Amino acid sequence: MVQRQLPNPAELLELMKFKKPELDGRKRRLDAALTIADLRTVAKRRTPKAAFDYTDGAAEGELSLTRARQAFQDVEFHPGILRPAPTVDTSVEILGGPSALPFGIAPTGFTRLMQTEGEVAGAGAAAAAGIPFTLSTLGTTSIEDVKAANPHGRNWFQLYVMRDREISYELTRRAAAAGFDTLQFTVDTPVAGARLRDKRNGFSIPPQLTLGTIVNAIPRPWWWYDFLTTPKLEFASLSTTGGTVGELLDAAMDPTISYDDLAVIRDLWPGKIVIKGVQNVEDSVRLRDAGVDGIVLSNHGGRQLDRAPIPFHLLPEVRRAVGDDFTVMIDTGIMNGADIVASVALGADFTLIGRAYLYGLMAGGRQGVDRTIAILRTEIERTMRLLGVSSLAELEPAHVTQLTRLVPVARDASDVVVR
Numbered sequence: 001m002v003q004r005q006l007p008n009p010a011e012l013l014e015l016m017k018f019k020k021p022e023l024d025g026r027k028r029r030l031d032a033a034l035t036i037a038d039l040r041t042v043a044k045r046r047t048p049k050a051a052f053d054y055t056d057g058a059a060e061g062e063l064s065l066t067r068a069r070q071a072f073q074d075v076e077f078h079p080g081i082l083r084p085a086p087t088v089d090t091s092v093e094i095l096g097g098p099s100a101l102p103f104g105i106a107p108t109g110f111t112r113l114m115q116t117e118g119e120v121a122g123a124g125a126a127a128a129a130g131i132p133f134t135l136s137t138l139g140t141t142s143i144e145d146v147k148a149a150n151p152h153g154r155n156w157f158q159l160y161v162m163r164d165r166e167i168s169y170e171l172t173r174r175a176a177a178a179g180f181d182t183l184q185f186t187v188d189t190p191v192a193g194a195r196l197r198d199k200r201n202g203f204s205i206p207p208q209l210t211l212g213t214i215v216n217a218i219p220r221p222w223w224w225y226d227f228l229t230t231p232k233l234e235f236a237s238l239s240t241t242g243g244t245v246g247e248l249l250d251a252a253m254d255p256t257i258s259y260d261d262l263a264v265i266r267d268l269w270p271g272k273i274v275i276k277g278v279q280n281v282e283d284s285v286r287l288r289d290a291g292v293d294g295i296v297l298s299n300h301g302g303r304q305l306d307r308a309p310i311p312f313h314l315l316p317e318v319r320r321a322v323g324d325d326f327t328v329m330i331d332t333g334i335m336n337g338a339d340i341v342a343s344v345a346l347g348a349d350f351t352l353i354g355r356a357y358l359y360g361l362m363a364g365g366r367q368g369v370d371r372t373i374a375i376l377r378t379e380i381e382r383t384m385r386l387l388g389v390s391s392l393a394e395l396e397p398a399h400v401t402q403l404t405r406l407v408p409v410a411r412d413a414s415d416v417v418v419r
């Protein structure tokens with residue numbers, strides 16, 4: 001028999017600890033997002049479909065992106081125990097300068113489309129967190145305005161070498177004059193990947209108002225208010241005649257760029273130079289031998305070649321081939337700080353985040369990007385603690401194995417590695 005009694009009002013009062021309601025809607029929304037996936041959900045709710053899909057989508061069947069994310073989910077960590085790590089140091093030295101965290105913000109084109117604060121929010125959040133920010137050639141904020149948003153921190157510039165070489169050279173000179181310290185030369189875009197969501201949505205630059213976009217706008221008034229009441233949404237460094245992003249890329253990009261272009265850019269650029277979009281061991285070694293300062297293993301977030309190699313899978317082999325002294329960075333598919341920790345353990349010096357940053361931006365402008373960085377920072381610190389390491393330098397390959405569902409079959413039978 002359960003013994004019952006009358007409720008005691010004093011005890012009841014103890015239990016009733018109602019929190020003061022958060023009146024700032026943006027803060028409430030962002031605080032409730034505990035993961036990057038949560039930020040993506042908020043972003044989707046608040047952003048018109050065509051803009052969200054442009055960001056969230058990838059090329060063709062989106063297999064490159066799905067597989068890259070899957071590869072991170074298939075990481076198995078191996079913690080050490082009883083190793084006191086009362087504090088964790090997440091800082092790194094990368095390309096001749098400091099970063100408070102082992103990741104920076106990747107270059108993304110047309111960023112003010114996602115949310116009107118665009119690159120200024122990204123650069124400001126990077127400045128506050130002490131990490132590098134990368135401005136894209138196809139950015140919607142000028143080199144000088146990014147510098148103003150991150151005047152004392154590290155700015156990197158991403159270069160596309162275009163058919164009209166003078167445009168690219170002039171941007172390189174301007175970025176150098178503004179004190180950007182690193183150039184990321186992207187080489188995986190001889191032509192645009194097939195971004196099918198953009199085609200299906202009839203998405204064009206500049207965005208067109210159709211019956212569909214107007215209906216889609218109704219539940220997202222704030223995006224439209226921003227769009228209509230802030231400076232025109234356009235590329236900061238490029239004039240266009242309009243079209244889909246794919247058409248614009250095809251018109252601007254030169255499919256004949258080669259090592260000769262690299263030599264020209266090397267002469268123009270006084271700072272560090274890294275090649276972004278490297279996808280095999282041979283090219284990694286060749287680039288090291290050509291004297292660049294580093295590479296980014298990347299398949300462009302799955303937006304170019306579909307079914308491309310998974311950068312995270314390439315990492316250990318590339319690290320072995322290029323040796324310890326050459327800078328290897330990685331991106332594509334990072335959705336959790338633990339993905340970053342796993343990358344560092346397998347030999348990455350640094351990582352870049354594309355969509356993780358943009359989901360935060362769409363979810364809440366500058367504060368949303370701050371939230372992205374805070375979530376990743378917490379996940380990195382917690383994962384390091386749970387692994388029993390107190391600095392990034394202590395991470396090693398033994399901390400990570402991968403479940404084999406996505407491991408590639410070797411090209412040649414003699415290469416087969418028995419795991």
Ligand SMILES: Cc1cc2nc3c(=O)[nH]c(=O)nc-3n(C[C@H](O)[C@H](O)[C@H](O)COP(=O)(O)O)c2cc1C
Pocket residue numbers: 054055056106107108109136137138139158186276298299300301302303331332333334352353354355356358
């Ligand atoms: C919306 C969007 C625009 C991008 N624009 C560029 C660009 O202009 N130049 C470039 O080198 N990479 C660009 N990227 C690729 C990113 O720099 C990065 O490689 C990729 O986003 C990493 O994958 P993740 O989004 O899974 O983090 C873009 C990516 C996205 C999502």
